[in-house]
Amino acid sequence: MTAAVALLSLGGTIFMAQDAAGGGARPDDTAGERLLATVAGEATLTSTALANISSSDVRPHHLRDVLEHARAAVDGGAAGVVLTHGTDTLEETAFLLERYWDREAPLVVTGAMRPASDVGADGPANLRDAVRAATAPSARGLGVLVVFDGHAHLADRVTKASSRAVSAFASEPGGPLALVERQDLRLLQRPLPRAAQLPGAPPHRFPAVPLLAAGLDEDFALLDHLPPALRRGLVIDGVGMGHVSPAAMPRLRALLAEGVPVVVAARPASGGTSTHHYAYPGSEVDLLAAGAVMAGLLPATTARLLLQALLADGADGARIRAAFEAYAS
Template sequence: MSTKVSLLSLGGTIFMSQDASGGNARPDDSAGERLLATVGGGAEITSRALANISSSDVRPHHLADVLEHARAAVDAGAAGVVLTHGTDTLEETAFLLERYWDREAPLVVTGAMRPASDIGADGPANLRDAVRAATASSARGLGVLVAFDGHAHLPDQVTKASSRSVSAFASAPSGPLAIIAPDDLRLLHRPLPRTVRLPGSPPDHFPAVPVLAAGLDEDLALLDHVPPEQLAGLVIAGVGMGHVSPAAMPRLRRLLEGAIPVVVASRTWSGGTSTHHYAYPGSEVDLLDAGAVMAGLLPPAKARLLLQTLLADGAAPERIREAFGAFVS
């Protein structure tokens, strides 16, 4: 099996350096060369910096660029592809890439919580593990993976669970997919078949789909001041199993009656939405009766991306409902 790995970079903390005080980390183009020198492991690595930006600055056109280069590298004989990325939106990028990645070779996303200049930098180990995952025989056919702190995660389940810890990522409901060993992945469970695949690459710009959070004394009154024509869709970060206040329901019904899709996720970290537990006004049953779609196990940020990709692909309401149904337990 080939040991060639294509390393693509969009930057992030893994390619940042701090000032003398140990703070104020900023992108550092020289950090990449120093980091590559630490990887080792016998893999033949070719690298290309596509950008050196924070993850909050990543746009769909960056990910289209990633897919173009990643596909070309695999078609030219690379065993796999590694993408370095900032951690703040890493889970969203991995989730989005998973919708479009169409090769047997793995596409592994990684990053770091500590800058390259930090005495306890975690980037070298994460990059080494990402390269190992990219060449692992067990990783073939699994699609996009996230490599962090010695574990491989599935993009549909992984989330950034800490804004500070080097063990920043966790997966729900199944936990990490595998421990990354020097010779292969040690699978901790067998993944389900990959779902909701789309052709091509993301468009340069996604349709406008905001996320609004439900909560105590939140009636979503903001919707009274947003012209419906400015919304392609809406995602609600609902409380509990996907609930809103009764006073919010007339506003959501107006959107749904105007053929604007409304997807309801849970703002709770695990457990997702339900379809049948509660039937009071504003509950999941009430929302479903009004025509809303439940996001299931997808958190609000990923629900937004899935709805945007489907709308960009011209999906009709039934296809949208079917796509989210793959995440409903």
């Protein structure tokens, strides 16, 4: 008897088709039936289309629906859950779902870089591998996984590394967690402990948290014009190991003095932020002394989501700092 897997869909390229000239991909409701037929022998599938949208249109209320259906499916006996999703924000959805996923069964997120109508469509293989990961014994207890191009990634480590390649996703540091095989995952490294979770589900809308990029001659003058609704928190995509211009420090110090949490990430794709390498004005040591929080290995986009989720849950400064320490580099 094959294992039961719940397949949930929010759409994305995996459920899109191109025009006759091979461009202009758009959502195609007929692609789902063709895709499901390719994995019919892998498990007993129950399919639910929650939406058929691009991933840039995914909102927190969609993820509330995913969690509700996924929990009900697992509690009803499903071995695991697969969610299909567009790739543009797939890493963000996986990261957010990991904050709330509270079952031993795996929740596996996948998608495609090529539309279903393409002769080289990667959706069928990705969906097959996601279904296999959802039933893999080694995947239990690992939380939310991203499966793409034959590899499984932990939700807290995965990033979209290419806007075009079918091997679009990578993990920092250390590479993917596992290879996906027919009967189980072949682990390539020991899984990291899961970070502390949040209760329930995300709110319908998160608190607004601006994300500003540091760079040459950037003093964050925009902060002088932020209305109160946009001063709940701030994330900086810092240069180097999490640095800003010395000219930006007075504004950041003023914001921190008001009790506004400021999280600083590192712009380079690998390495993360530091806490001690540099002590010049605008460096990580200067920022920490002012009260900022370092994002560690989290890129700025997911650091922003974590801060938003924590603020929505009423977290104070100490709890925010502790949450980011789980990603220290």
